[in-house]
Amino acid sequence: xxxxxxxxxxxxxxxxxxxxxxxxxxxxxxxxxxxxxxxxxxxxxxxxxxxxxxxxxxxxxxxxxxxxxxxxxxxxxxxxxxxxxxxxxxxxxxxxxxxxxxxxxxxxxxxxxxxxxxxxxxxxxxxxxxxxxxxxxxxxxxxxxxxxxxxxxxxxxxxxxxxxxxxxxxxxxxxxxxxxxxxxxxxxxxxxxxxxxxxxxxxxxxxxxxxxxxxxxxxxxxxxxxxxxxxxxxxxxxxxxxxxxxxxxxxxxxxxxxxxxxxxxxxxxxxxxxxxxxxxxxxxxxxxxxxxxxxxxxxxxxxxxxxxxxxxxxxxxxxxxxxxxxxxxxxxxxxxxxxxxxxxx
Amino acid sequence: xxxxxxxxxxxxxxxxxxxxxxxxxxxxxxxxxxxxxxxxxxxxxxxxxxxxxxxxxxxxxxxxxxxxxxxxxxxxxxxxxxxxxxxxxxxxxxxxxxxxxxxxxxxxxxxxxxxxxxxxxxxxxxxxxxxxxxxxxxxxxxxxxxxxxxxxxxxxxxxxxxxxxxxxxxxxxxxxxxxxxxxxxxxxxxxxxxxxxxxxxxxxxxxxxxxxxxxxxxxxxxxxxxxxxxxxxxxxxxxxxxxxxxxxxxxxxxxxxxxxxxxxxxxxx
Numbered sequence: 001x002x003x004x005x006x007x008x009x010x011x012x013x014x015x016x017x018x019x020x021x022x023x024x025x026x027x028x029x030x031x032x033x034x035x036x037x038x039x040x041x042x043x044x045x046x047x048x049x050x051x052x053x054x055x056x057x058x059x060x061x062x063x064x065x066x067x068x069x070x071x072x073x074x075x076x077x078x079x080x081x082x083x084x085x086x087x088x089x090x091x092x093x094x095x096x097x098x099x100x101x102x103x104x105x106x107x108x109x110x111x112x113x114x115x116x117x118x119x120x121x122x123x124x125x126x127x128x129x130x131x132x133x134x135x136x137x138x139x140x141x142x143x144x145x146x147x148x149x150x151x152x153x154x155x156x157x158x159x160x161x162x163x164x165x166x167x168x169x170x171x172x173x174x175x176x177x178x179x180x181x182x183x184x185x186x187x188x189x190x191x192x193x194x195x196x197x198x199x200x201x202x203x204x205x206x207x208x209x210x211x212x213x214x215x216x217x218x219x220x221x222x223x224x225x226x227x228x229x230x231x232x233x234x235x236x237x238x239x240x241x242x243x244x245x246x247x248x249x250x251x252x253x254x255x256x257x258x259x260x261x262x263x264x265x266x267x268x269x270x271x272x273x274x275x276x277x278x279x280x281x282x283x284x285x286x287x288x289x290x291x292x293x294x295x296x297x298x299x300x301x302x303x304x305x306x307x308x309x310x311x312x313x314x315x316x317x318x319x320x321x322x323x324x325x326x327x328x329x330x331x332x333x334x335x336x337x338x339x340x341x342x343x344x345x
Numbered sequence: 346x347x348x349x350x351x352x353x354x355x356x357x358x359x360x361x362x363x364x365x366x367x368x369x370x371x372x373x374x375x376x377x378x379x380x381x382x383x384x385x386x387x388x389x390x391x392x393x394x395x396x397x398x399x400x401x402x403x404x405x406x407x408x409x410x411x412x413x414x415x416x417x418x419x420x421x422x423x424x425x426x427x428x429x430x431x432x433x434x435x436x437x438x439x440x441x442x443x444x445x446x447x448x449x450x451x452x453x454x455x456x457x458x459x460x461x462x463x464x465x466x467x468x469x470x471x472x473x474x475x476x477x478x479x480x481x482x483x484x485x486x487x488x489x490x491x492x493x494x495x496x497x498x499x500x501x502x503x504x505x506x507x508x509x510x511x512x513x514x515x516x517x518x519x520x521x522x523x524x525x526x527x528x529x530x531x532x533x534x535x536x537x538x539x540x541x542x543x544x545x546x547x548x549x550x551x552x553x554x555x556x557x558x559x560x561x562x563x564x565x566x567x568x569x570x571x572x573x574x575x576x577x578x579x580x581x582x583x584x585x586x587x588x589x590x591x592x593x594x595x596x597x598x599x600x601x602x603x604x605x606x607x608x609x610x611x612x613x614x
Contacts, residue, residue, distance in 0.1 A: 007438075007479035089434045227453050231445050233435030234497070237397050238428050242501075243421030243449035287436035287481065 014286040015296070022299040026071060029306030033067025034059060036310050040317030061204075069203030070309040070323070071302040072211040073268040074278075078301020079218055080260035081275030082282075082294045086229035087253045088160060091283075095261040095275040098163065098254065099170035102178070103146020104265045107138035108195045109178045112188035136207070136266045139195065143262035146170055147254065157250035160236065198269035198324025200309050207267045214263040219295060221256050225249065226290035271324045273331025274301050274308075280338070304330075347409030349373050349505055349539050350394060350424070356402030357389050357562075364389045365562045368403070372505065374537040376527045378550035378570075381559035382582055387543045388429050388509050390559065394541070395426040395507050407505075421449035425501040427494060429509040429543070439478045439485070439493045443468055446500030468499035471526055487514030495523075506530075508542040512549055524552045547579075547587060551597045558582055570597050 035046035037058065049058050080095035088097070112135070151157060154166035182189040228249045231239040240246050264271070278300040282293055305323070308330060312323040348371035357365040364386045372394075379387050392398035394405055396412045405412040407423055415423075425446070437445075446468065447461045457465075469475055472492040482490055491514045498506060512520045530538045531554060541557075544550040551570045558566040558578045566578030576589045576597060588602050 011438075011479075086435075091434075224453055227445075227448060227451075230435070230437060230441065231448060233433060233437055234442070234445065234494070235428055235432045237392070238426070240397060240417070241395055241421060241424075241426035242445060243418035245417050283436060289437055289441050290435075293436075 011286070011288060015288060015292055018282065018286040018296065019299070022296070022303050025303040026299065026306060029303060029310065030067055030071065032310045033070065033306060033313075034063050036313045036317075037063065038318040040314035041310060065205050065208050066200045066203045067306065067309070069208050069211065069267060070200045070305045072208060072215055073200070073203075073264040073271065074274055074301040074303070074305025075215055075298040076211060076218070076260040076264040076301070077271060077275040077305070078278035079215070079222060079294055079298040080257040080264070081277075081301070082279040082290070082297035083222065083225075083229070083253055083257040083260070084275065085279050086232060086290055086293075087250065087257070088164065089232060089235075091280065092276070094273075095257050096270070098167040098258065099146030099150040099174065100143040100258055100261040101146070101265065101270050102171045102174035103149070104139040104143040104262065105192060105196060105270065106174045106178045106181075107140075107142020107145070108135050109181050109188050109192045110142075111135055111138040112191040113181050113185035116185050116187035135191070135195070136202075139269075140262050140266035143265055144258055146174055147258035147262075149174075151251075151254065156247060157254055158247050160250070163250070163254070194322070195269045196324070197322030198271035198327070199320075200268050200305075200312075200323055201320065203267055211263050211267060214259060215298070218256055218260050219298065221252070222294040223291065225253060225256070226294055229253070229290040229294075268305075269322075269324060271305065271308075272328040273334075274304050274327050277331045277334055278304055280334075347406070349408060350541075351406045352390075352394060352403065353406075354403035355390075355393060355400050355405065357386070357393050357398060358401040359389065363562060365393065365400075368562070368564055370557065370564060370567065372539050372541050374504075374531060374539050375554040376531040376540045376542070377555040377557060378553035379541060379543045379557045379559060380545075380547060380550045380579065381565075382584075385559045385582070386562040387559055391426070391507050391509050391541070391543055395424060396420055397426065418449045418452070421501065421503070423503055424505045424507065425498040425503040427498045427506070427508040427511055429513070433482050433490065433494075436481055436483075438481055439474055439496075440465070440469070442482055442493055443474070443478075443496045443500050446497045449501060464502050465500050468496040471499055472496040473522070488516055488519060491515060492519065502536075503538075504536065505539045506541070508540065510543050510545060512544060512546050520546060520549055524549050528552070528554075547599050551589075551599055571595065 032041060035041060035043050037045060037049065039045045049055055077095060084093040084095045084097060085091055150163065150166045150170045153169060154162040157163055178192065182192060228244055231242050231244055236246060279293060279297040282296040282300050286296070305327065308326040309323050312321040312326045315321055350372040352368055352370050355365055355368040356363065368390065379390065381387050389398060393400050407415060407420065412420065443465050444457065447457060447464065450461060451457060469478055472495050474493055474496050477485065477489065482493060485493065491511070495511055498508065512523060515523060527540050527542065531540055550556060553570060556566070556568065556570045556575050557564060558575065560582040565582055566575045568575040580587055580589060586602055588600050590598050592598050
């Protein structure tokens, strides 16, 4: 028994320390996001903006929503990534596995192609309706439809392997349809590319409210399903023998990760690597059961995307880099570093 | 009186192959060892009895009720299963893993009460996992991990335990301790458990109350390890590679028939 309480205390201390650091990183990220404008990251320009007549517009309508939105989208991706890795029992699983990314991209391409062809083929009122429905709705519906198609092909969530294979098939097929449409309507290609690279520049207060409600619901559900994800670490059969109805649990987890991913990608585009890397970072710094891992991955995702967003907006100011490019570079470097560490051991 | 667990005309097909054929057995309180050569269908039988492998023919009943009709949580309170190879991912500690055994009692959101904590404590005591209860599973040796997974099964406090090779990775002292624990649990006056364990360690299996000998998906013998017919069936399914003798106290003793065949030089020629 000697030393046992110490191990628990060490775990608790590590988790508290990481939670504190994430809170600090999020606070600093929000402050940096507010202080990053067309001149790049500049606290002095921030004070000037604050004192200026357009403070309400610049800070209240542009920088605040996109900064807070980056945090929320990151949190949704981090949480969805942790759910995906727990569900598939694979630390390399990401939230886009089940067709949500290709579905969202197809949704965006369809709307862009319809809008560009609208003048020739459809009435003005229909074109206006398409524009009004917007890319956000298209991406959201597309992401959910992609996962729905995966579930249909896999005949529900009865088998994990079948689900994964169906996700791959849907990804390839919907990607091919997207490509075909962009060949027929080249105007849609640019829009699709912008969506694929991710951006926080279109985030407004309405988007924030939507993501906020979604994140709150998902965090509450994550608390409920954390124990089921813990049971899955013992293997699917063992989890079933513990009394879990695995088909229902899988379906609930797939729904949760699709909703989280759809909300994030519809607002911020296909931001890469956050969903994959956030749970990794939490596990490395302060491992623990899913009750902790899911919530902490949301916090880590928020901190990561906030940081990446500030870098994307300030590196080549007054121009912006797509935030997905920054997360991809940072995420790729992190995984490379992880790989080198493992081979050095 | 209906058996705790009963299989009637049980058949299982996997990949077009008949793995279990027309199998009938009943399991009541006591320690039963299930033995047989590789590929005999032992793990499949255990999975079918646990409700994890749907039978292609026949049926399994738990206390007279069809196993498939019993809701998962209720079934898990009556019947616990230990996997052959404890595949484990994640970052759970030993104690957190053992606590998972209480899911069927707590549901997904319930907070462990005194009865749950006591069950976890008993399971950790029985398997002697106290010393490293706060370490993570992936930091343990194969044998230590096996004991933790067994503790997780014991924490369910289910009256029926289906254990697929629980002695895997265990050293000799822990194999002996495990055999003693099974006998104790099976004869516990308060709650005598029914334990059905697949065992490759035949000397340990011979200490069980009852031996089931399985070969090519069929039950070849069912009886006490001291029963001559059971011993003969055992020698036969292992193609004469084992010898069973009776010691001074009447207990069966097993040895490998290493000297009975052609010598190594001849075999190599």
